Amino acid sequence: MADAEGQVLADRYRLVSLLGRGGMGAVWRARDEQLGREVAVKELRLPEQLDDAxxxxxIARLDREARAAAGLRHPxxxxxxxxVAGDDGRPWIVMELVRGRSLDDLLKAEGRLPPARVAQIGLHLLDALRAAHQAGITHRDIKPANVLLEDDRVVLTDFGIAAVEGDATLTGTGAVLGTPAYxxxxxxxxxxxxxAADLWSLGATLYTAVEGRPPFEGAGTGAVFIAIATQDPTPPVHAGPLEPVLRTLLDxxxxxxxxxxxxxTQLTAVAQGRPPEQPTLVQPPVPQPPQRPARTRKVKKAAFIALAAVAATLTLTVATGWVVNEFQGWQGNRRYEANMDTVGGLGTIPxxxxxxxxxxxxxxxxxxxxCEDTSAPGCxxxxxxxxxxxxxxxxxxxRSVLLQPPTEEPNTYPSRSLTVLTEGSPKITEVIVYDNEHTDKIMLSFTVG
Incomplete structure (x- = not known):
C-alpha cells in the first residue's frame, strides 16, 4: 500500500502520504493538482481471495458510501x-482534508475527557446525525475513530457501511459490518x-470519551456481542452529570x-454545567400489577408447590432452582424488551x-x-x-382493528373494547377506551404481550 505514494489518480490527484488505515481501506493525504489544494483520498481495501461477485x-459498498456522503451538506x-477509479478498477473517494486528529487518537494521547467537553462533542455529532437521518441515511459505524476534531469543529466521517433508505442491502450473509464494541x-x-441504533453507538462513543474505555469489553468479539445483547453497561464512574444521559442512550x-x-436538551445542559433534565418515565425495578378502575380483571392465583426432598439432594435442588429462576428472568426480560419495541413502533400514542x-x-x-373534560364538545x-x-x-x-359490541357489566365505567390484530409477535392483546366518571375523562388503555 505504501507503494501507492506518488501515484496520480484520474490525472489529477497525487497521493502524498498515508494518513491512516481502517477496516475498509486506507486514507491518503493528496494534492488536487487542478485546483491546487490538499484533499483526503480513501482507498478501498479488498480482502484477499475474493471472487468476482x-x-x-x-466496490458497490464504497460507491454507496460516496453517494451517501456526497448527498449530505453539513459542517x-x-x-x-x-x-474516481484506479488503474485496477478500484474506486477511490476524494474528500475534504480535515486538519485534525480523531477522537480515538485524542483519547489515546490524553486519556478520558471531562463530561462538559464530551457533551459538547456529543452535541456536534447529534447535529450531524440529524442531517443524515433526515436524508434517510443511518451511519451504522459511529465510533471514536470516525470522529475527527479540527479546532472547534467536530466531523463525522466514514459512511462506508451506511444504510441508505431505498438501497438494496449489499452485505453478505453472516458478514459483520461495524465495530463490535460500538x-x-x-x-x-x-x-x-x-x-435509534446510531444513537446507541453515539452513547457508546461518548461513554468511551468520558470513561477512557468502551462500555462493553470481552475476550473476543463473541463475548462482546453477548454482553451487548444481554447486559447493561458497566456503570460509569467519571461521567458525573452525563451518567443519566449515557444510561438512556445505552438502553x-x-x-x-x-x-x-x-x-x-440534555447534552446542552451538561455542556453548560447544569444537571440534565431527568426522564419523566422510569420503569420500576420491581414491577407491580396496575390497578384498573375501568374493568374487571381476572386474578390469577399463584400456585404454591410443596417441596419435599431429602437433605442429600437439597443443595442440588436449590442450585437448580436458582438456574431456572435466572433463565426465566432472562426470558421475561427478552419478552418485555420485545413488547416495548412493539409500543415504540406504533409512534406517538393518542x-x-x-x-x-x-x-x-x-x-x-x-x-x-x-380528553380531560367530558362536558367539552367532542370529548x-x-x-x-x-x-x-x-x-x-x-x-x-x-393488520386489522375491530370494534367489539358494547357490553353492560355492573360496577364498571362505560367503555368500548377493540380487537387489534398485528403482524408477528408479540401481540396487542387488549384495548379499551373508557369514560372514567370519577375524573370526567376519556381514557385509553391497551396491553402488549
Missing part, C-alpha cells in the same frame, strides 16, 4: 468532492437498524432511548399523560388520557373511540 459487492459531516443490540441480533430497547430533541407500565408476565400496559366516548380506531388502522404492522 464478492469483489463487485465490496459536521466530511464533504465528498469526487469519486454496535447496537439490534445490530448484534441481526435486526433492522434504524436511527437495549430502541424505543426507550431519548429522542433527538430530548437528547439535545392523548396525553401517557404512562407505560411493566406488569406481571413482563407485559407492557399503556394508559393515556384522550365523549364514541368520538374518542373513532379517534383510536383510526389511529390503530394507520399503524405499521397492524
Amino acid at each position: 464478492a469483489r463487485r459487492t465490496w 459536521g459531516i466530511v464533504t465528498v468532492h469526487d469519486r 454496535m447496537s443490540p439490534e445490530q448484534v441480533r441481526g435486526e433492522e437498524v434504524t436511527a 437495549r430497547t430502541p424505543s426507550r432511548r431519548p429522542t433527538p430533541d430530548r437528547l439535545h 392523548g396525553s399523560s401517557t404512562e407505560l407500565t411493566r406488569t406481571y408476565k413482563d407485559t407492557v400496559e399503556v394508559d393515556s388520557t384522550l 365523549n366516548l364514541q368520538a374518542q373511540v373513532d379517534t383510536v380506531l383510526t389511529w390503530f388502522r394507520t399503524r405499521n404492522g397492524v
Whole structure:
C-alpha cells in the first residue's frame, strides 16, 4: 500500500502520504493538482481471495458510501468532492482534508475527557446525525475513530457501511459490518437498524470519551456481542452529570432511548454545567400489577408447590432452582424488551399523560388520557373511540382493528373494547377506551404481550 505514494489518480490527484488505515481501506493525504489544494483520498481495501461477485459487492459498498456522503451538506459531516477509479478498477473517494486528529487518537494521547467537553462533542455529532437521518441515511459505524476534531469543529466521517433508505442491502450473509464494541443490540441480533441504533453507538462513543474505555469489553468479539445483547453497561464512574444521559442512550430497547430533541436538551445542559433534565418515565425495578378502575380483571392465583426432598439432594435442588429462576428472568426480560419495541413502533400514542407500565408476565400496559373534560364538545366516548380506531388502522404492522359490541357489566365505567390484530409477535392483546366518571375523562388503555 505504501507503494501507492506518488501515484496520480484520474490525472489529477497525487497521493502524498498515508494518513491512516481502517477496516475498509486506507486514507491518503493528496494534492488536487487542478485546483491546487490538499484533499483526503480513501482507498478501498479488498480482502484477499475474493471472487468476482464478492469483489463487485465490496466496490458497490464504497460507491454507496460516496453517494451517501456526497448527498449530505453539513459542517459536521466530511464533504465528498469526487469519486474516481484506479488503474485496477478500484474506486477511490476524494474528500475534504480535515486538519485534525480523531477522537480515538485524542483519547489515546490524553486519556478520558471531562463530561462538559464530551457533551459538547456529543452535541456536534447529534447535529450531524440529524442531517443524515433526515436524508434517510443511518451511519451504522459511529465510533471514536470516525470522529475527527479540527479546532472547534467536530466531523463525522466514514459512511462506508451506511444504510441508505431505498438501497438494496449489499452485505453478505453472516458478514459483520461495524465495530463490535460500538454496535447496537439490534445490530448484534441481526435486526433492522434504524436511527435509534446510531444513537446507541453515539452513547457508546461518548461513554468511551468520558470513561477512557468502551462500555462493553470481552475476550473476543463473541463475548462482546453477548454482553451487548444481554447486559447493561458497566456503570460509569467519571461521567458525573452525563451518567443519566449515557444510561438512556445505552438502553437495549430502541424505543426507550431519548429522542433527538430530548437528547439535545440534555447534552446542552451538561455542556453548560447544569444537571440534565431527568426522564419523566422510569420503569420500576420491581414491577407491580396496575390497578384498573375501568374493568374487571381476572386474578390469577399463584400456585404454591410443596417441596419435599431429602437433605442429600437439597443443595442440588436449590442450585437448580436458582438456574431456572435466572433463565426465566432472562426470558421475561427478552419478552418485555420485545413488547416495548412493539409500543415504540406504533409512534406517538393518542392523548396525553401517557404512562407505560411493566406488569406481571413482563407485559407492557399503556394508559393515556384522550380528553380531560367530558362536558367539552367532542370529548365523549364514541368520538374518542373513532379517534383510536383510526389511529390503530394507520399503524405499521397492524393488520386489522375491530370494534367489539358494547357490553353492560355492573360496577364498571362505560367503555368500548377493540380487537387489534398485528403482524408477528408479540401481540396487542387488549384495548379499551373508557369514560372514567370519577375524573370526567376519556381514557385509553391497551396491553402488549
